[in-house]
Amino acid sequence: MIEIVDSDRCIGCDICVKVCPRDVFDSGDDGLAVIARKSDCQTCFLCELYCPVDALYVSPHAELDDEVDSEQLIAQNLLGSYTRNMGWSRGKMGGTDKDPTRQLRILNRVGRENTQEAGGQGIGNRQ
Ligand code: SF4
Ligand code: SF4
Numbered sequence: 001m002i003e004i005v006d007s008d009r010c011i012g013c014d015i016c017v018k019v020c021p022r023d024v025f026d027s028g029d030d031g032l033a034v035i036a037r038k039s040d041c042q043t044c045f046l047c048e049l050y051c052p053v054d055a056l057y058v059s060p061h062a063e064l065d066d067e068v069d070s071e072q073l074i075a076q077n078l079l080g081s082y083t084r085n086m087g088w089s090r091g092k093m094g095g096t097d098k099d100p101t102r103q104l105r106i107l108n109r110v111g112r113e114n115t116q117e118a119g120g121q122g123i124g125n126r127q
Contacts, residue, residue, distance in 0.1 A: 002041045002058050005033050006070045006079060009055035016047035016056060045082050054080025 002024055005016075012031035021044065026036040033055075043062040057073050059066040073079045
């Protein structure tokens, strides 16, 4: 469940307001996102994924209120951690370069190109 909008990090871009499928956020009077309907959260992590400044924390506990605060989350490097683990944003560990299926696709493409250069048919062109 969504737990934190860190007001020190939030830049008021409204991306979380727009991306949330359950309309959990409002844009506050100061332009920053506020959690307005927390109990409607479905723990989909979309807001955390799309936040450009890692200002959000979605707890994996869908049914519980976690007792967390921003300082604690920052100290544990948890703000934006879901995004990093998914390999989505700037300078993140993991991600597509470590995805073995991507490596296989690259190998397959290189093999197909080599086969075609040699005059044969690549994988996927078989009849
Ligand atoms: S986790 Fe999903 S449902 Fe919950 S606030 Fe974020 S985008 Fe909305
Ligand atoms: S996506 Fe992040 S920066 Fe943008 S309004 Fe939401 S919390 Fe603030």
